[in-house]
Amino acid sequence: MKYKISVILTILVLFLLVAGSTCNGPSAEDSTSDALRELTVLYTNDEHGWMVHDGDAGGAAEMMGQWRDVEGYSEEGAFLILSGGDMWTGPAISTWFQGESMTEIMNAMNYSAAAIGNHEFDFGQAVLLERTGQANFPFLSANMRDENTGELTAYALPYTLVEVNHIVVGLIGLTTMSADDINFPENVAGLDFIDYEIALEEIVHQVKSEGAELLIVISHLCKNDMEALAPTLAELGIALIGGGHCHEVVTETVNDVGILESGSYLRNYGKATLTFNDNTDSVVNMDLSVIPNDWTHSDPEISQIVTEWQTRLTDDLSNVIGYVENELLRHSDPMYNLITDAWLWEYPADIAMTNTGGIRQNLLAGDITLESWVGILPFENFIVQLELTGSQIMSLEGDLVVGGMTKIQGYHLSDGTPIYPDSVYSVLTTDYIYSTFQGFSDYDPEPYETSIHWRQPVIDYIQSLQTTAADPLENYLDYEPRQ
Ligand SMILES: [Zn+2]
Known part of the structure; x- marks a missing residue:
């Protein structure tokens, strides 16, 4: 019996060595199987402070629980959590604390970046600056500039680089240019929102030169705007754009660019599963979906933070x-x-x-x-x-x-x-x-x-x-x- 097992083991080891050398060795084709890497983007937009599940909306702890239990999310896994902006202004638990409560929740949920929307300005630029400091993820907007200097502003980065599963991902932000959509004109005083195409053309080569292999845009843009932008995105080699603002559910591909929007109020999340070829720096497959928050899961850490803010709100009444x-x-x-x-x-x-x-x-x-x-x-x-x-x-x-x-x-x-x-x-x-x-x-x-x-x-x-x-x-x- 012993003999038999060792023979089997030897055959197995030999097989593995052969299989291994085939995988690791040089190949005529670029697309050897070990060059393929998976990345899952979990995407929300227009959260509007709906950290508490109420009726058919809300539920940050429930969503995080679902990500862990159903999507297999872990901090070390091949996941990116991103937001399309309008993180606050909604139920009192978010508005009364001027977005502070929601920022803490999103910190704990491990967001990697969020686009600046229109409601980020609701409490003025000074408060937005405070939120930028509080958040342990960057707020992104490549098309927002100082009106006088044309320079980028203190509370937004145009882009950021994140490495996930050995893929260097360049995340670029865009903010809706429609100044009419911003409640208080004085809240955006001194700011200019430049054309999306111009901003992207300016930023993309910079992001690439810093080593980005995969480009994703997170934006506070409606479906129509994203579709119109698709040819430019394709030309610039951007694989995926996430939107926001119109609270639409969008999963489509235009000019081979994935377009994703998850609705609003943490009712759903968008999911993009990308297969990335590390040799060619290209996306070989992308599956897009929008999945409802089914409210049957709960993440204890997020739940605890929500409860603390509910207590503070009750105290403030x-x-x-x-x-x-x-x-x-x-x-x-x-x-x-x-x-x-x-x-x-x-x-x-x-x-x-x-x-x-x-x-x-x-x-x-x-x-x-x-x-x-x-x-x-x-x-x-x-x-x-x-x-x-x-x-x-x-x-x-x-x-x-x-x-x-x-x-x-x-x-x-x-x-x-x-x-x-x-x-x-x-x-x-x-x-x-x-x-x-x-x-x-x-x-x-x-x-x-x-x-x-x-x-x-x-x-x-x-x-x-x-x-x-x-x-x-x-x-x-x-x-x-x-x-
Ligand atoms: Zn909006």
Whole structure:
């Protein structure tokens, strides 16, 4: 028996030596099997601070758990975790802490890089700079420049190099050029967003000269923009582009360039499995998919961090943000006007519309706290922006209250200009009204999701007034009916 085993072992060893020498030895072909390396990209975009699973969205711990349990993710494995930007602004747990909580979560999830989106600017450039310092992964934007010097800015790198499974990956960032999509123009003051093609052509040879073998663009660009960019990407040897901003689910290949977008709010993640030929520095196979967060897994470390931020949020609910002398009734013109005006104060649009049914409590006399507003506007609604004509606005029905306009003595904007039937107006409403009230979704089938919680502008506006017993909220209320 012993003899037999050693013979088998010898044959096996000989076989392995022969097989091994074939694999390692020089070959006429470049594509020997050991030159092929796998890399899996796990991609999210427009996370918008949805670290907590609620309803059909969110769940950072759940997603990380799924990556570990289902995708086989490990820190040492051949994985890259990337984001297409708009990491925060969403539920209070992200917005109240100005993105700090989400940055900590993404640090713990081992993101390698994130593109700068439009919402990265929501709390101003100073806060973005703080987040850059806090994040242990770079924020990327190759097309963002200092307006005066034309130089790159302090809080974004144009690109970064990461080595995974012995592949040197060059990651390049792009930010949406649409300045209209940025809430506060002053937040991007001094910044210029240059053309995507120009930025890429400038950066790609630099990335290659620093040793990048595989090029991936992470961007805050919608599907249309990415498709239009595909010929340039192909020409520059970029294998894959991840997008964002339009919250679309995209898995397609255009001009042999993979295009991936994962939806939003950590509902899904994008996955690109690449087979890379190390000899030719080319991608020989790429599989793209978008996979739902199935919420059946949980990563204990991420879960722990989420819980800590939830506790901090609960503690902060009693923070005083202002003062009102008398009780402000939930069904009153000053309440309607306060809410809708606050939206327009925070977001540049012509008109704001909400429903009286969503306003659930009075604002009690005395100190105003965050908790007051959680009680008054308890629903997890988010603001959407629509383009509606004057006649569409005039035909809307339901218990709608308005800001930026009045229906008293005909339809007028608040500056007195008549609302013209054929003119187009930018209108804010909630995602709830949009999907349940008649007319809205027929008139504008492609609303822009601002991702701003409907409560947030009211809180921000009241804080900005710095009201006190000596200078109460009443001094800033508008008591005029508008409908
Ligand atoms: Zn965006």
